[in-house]
Amino acid sequence: MNDFEINPLYKIMHPKNIAFWGASSNSMSMGSIQLASLLMLGFEGNVYPIHPRDKEIKGLKAYSRISDVPEKVDLAILVIPTAIVAQVLNECGEAGVKRAIVVSAGFSEKEGTEGKELQKRIVEVADSYGIKFLGPNCIGVVNSYLKLNTTFNPYDAAPGFIGMASQSGSFITQMFGHLSKFGLGFSQALSLGNEAMIDLSDCLEYLAQCPKTKVIALYIEGIRRGRHFVEIAKKVSKIKPIVSYYIGGSEAGRRAGQSHTGAMAGPDRLYDGVFRQCGIIRANSIEELFDFCYVLGTQPLPQGNRLAILTHSGGPGAAAADSAERAGLKLAELSPVTLKALAPLLPYTASVKNPVDLTFAKNLNDYMATLPRILLKDEQIDSLFLYCLMPQQRVMLGVLGTGQGLEQAQQIVSEYVKGQSAIAANLSLESGKPVVGGTFGDRSELFVRELQDRGMTVLPSPERGVAGLGALYRYSKWRKTFS
Numbered sequence: 001m002n003d004f005e006i007n008p009l010y011k012i013m014h015p016k017n018i019a020f021w022g023a024s025s026n027s028m029s030m031g032s033i034q035l036a037s038l039l040m041l042g043f044e045g046n047v048y049p050i051h052p053r054d055k056e057i058k059g060l061k062a063y064s065r066i067s068d069v070p071e072k073v074d075l076a077i078l079v080i081p082t083a084i085v086a087q088v089l090n091e092c093g094e095a096g097v098k099r100a101i102v103v104s105a106g107f108s109e110k111e112g113t114e115g116k117e118l119q120k121r122i123v124e125v126a127d128s129y130g131i132k133f134l135g136p137n138c139i140g141v142v143n144s145y146l147k148l149n150t151t152f153n154p155y156d157a158a159p160g161f162i163g164m165a166s167q168s169g170s171f172i173t174q175m176f177g178h179l180s181k182f183g184l185g186f187s188q189a190l191s192l193g194n195e196a197m198i199d200l201s202d203c204l205e206y207l208a209q210c211p212k213t214k215v216i217a218l219y220i221e222g223i224r225r226g227r228h229f230v231e232i233a234k235k236v237s238k239i240k241p242i243v244s245y246y247i248g249g250s251e252a253g254r255r256a257g258q259s260h261t262g263a264m265a266g267p268d269r270l271y272d273g274v275f276r277q278c279g280i281i282r283a284n285s286i287e288e289l290f291d292f293c294y295v296l297g298t299q300p301l302p303q304g305n306r307l308a309i310l311t312h313s314g315g316p317g318a319a320a321a322d323s324a325e326r327a328g329l330k331l332a333e334l335s336p337v338t339l340k341a342l343a344p345l346l347p348y349t350a351s352v353k354n355p356v357d358l359t360f361a362k363n364l365n366d367y368m369a370t371l372p373r374i375l376l377k378d379e380q381i382d383s384l385f386l387y388c389l390m391p392q393q394r395v396m397l398g399v400l401g402t403g404q405g406l407e408q409a410q411q412i413v414s415e416y417v418k419g420q421s422a423i424a425a426n427l428s429l430e431s432g433k434p435v436v437g438g439t440f441g442d443r444s445e446l447f448v449r450e451l452q453d454r455g456m457t458v459l460p461s462p463e464r465g466v467a468g469l470g471a472l473y474r475y476s477k478w479r480k481t482f483s
Contacts, residue, residue, distance in 0.1 A: 022079025093129025327470025
């Protein structure tokens with residue numbers, strides 16, 4: 001058994017079977033919805049609904065108490081009234097259950113002392129039996145590779161490489177669809193709730209060990225064990241990138257976090273300093289959080305901050321250039337060798353400076369194949385932004401002009417687009433330099449879908465693509481300084 005498998009979170013994320021409290025014949029109850037979500041993804045272990053009266057729930061045999069279940073249970077999931085959580089945890093302890101997820105709310109996040117006392121009590125019960133639980137006041141976990149989803153939303157994204165720990169529960173579920181826009185998904189995701197026993201630092205340490213996780217995303221409302229968090233984050237950042245979105249820096253954000261999970265927030269400047277010290281890349285929006293994870297999880301680290309931009313539309317190229325400085329990048333000076341190699345391939349209307357703006361080309365192969373490779377060979381260029389617009393309608397008109405029928409022309413254009421995508425998708429792998437695309441299209445377009453599915457990182461605008469490259473550079477710079 002390796003270090004990963006003995007981590008306290010391992011059995012929560014890798015249960016062989018589950019006992020589930022809170023589902024019933026009422027299909028609209030929160031517990032019933034969460035159980036349906038678990039079954040929908042296809043969890044392959046045994047699931048045992050526990051209910052005092054119902055004999056069957058969601059087609060599964062239900063048991064009146066945990067002691068009636070015919071095998072030892074790995075994980076208990078509790079979606080039950082606050083007042084009986086301690087009692088049920090006690091029953092779990094007597095039955096030898098060692099891991100639990102407490103979804104139930106009404107604990108320390110509430111004003112007054114009652115909720116805090118109830119939370120203190122469930123921790124005491126858990127400690128007395130050696131139980132480790134996630135929550136309370138959380139939504140559960142996702143392990144996409146195990147087909148485990150204990151949240152109330154169906155997991156409809158692909159198994160991915162982003163591991164997430166979030167102090168907001170439903171936030172994770174809302175990101176299932178967002179990640180699908182890029183063909184991405186979570187490797188594992190954990191909702192922490194009130195962090196009564198397991199906190200952000202524990203999850204960070206766990207995700208660092210997870211072999212399916214390439215980059216770690218954190219949604220933070222407040223850090224409880226500051227010194228310990230810094231120690232763990234410094235170690236983890238040396239082996240995996242961490243991207244954080246912190247919402248407690250303003251007074252409004254602090255109040256929201258306090259009422260949401262009872263988190264203790266601090267001023268923005270304090271967290272900025274903590275993140276820089278630990279090598280954590282800070283995102284300023286939810287979109288940036290996952291944009292940065294996308295780039296950091298797919299691209300090699302650059303040697304420096306010198307950026308080349310290749311475009312065949314002036315506006316997006318200018319937008320990329322304008323974003324570079326804000327992202328901590330500078331436009332590379334193209335070498336004489338590069339300029340000489342580019343010259344015969346560019347029309348007289350093109351710009352031979354950086355950004356390289358093709359404007360129009362008779363040979364579209366040059367744009368996706370030849371020109372990027374010339375730029376990536378330049379030792380004065382550390383990374384490349386490529387504007388990914390495929391003039392598919394223009395290609396179609398050209399093919400139709402050769403006398404092809406519509407159906408055959410569509411097939412020819414489809415194969416052409418796939419071929420161009422395959423060529424461009426290998427740019428980073430061949431050069432060892434980061435290449436990020438940007439487009440205003442999405443996965444409904446064949447070109448974008450093929451690029452992303454073949455491994456190229458493509459974001460929804462030039463600004464977001466360049467910002468992602470900036471995050472990659474900042475992480476690379478930290479790694480060189482502190483590794």
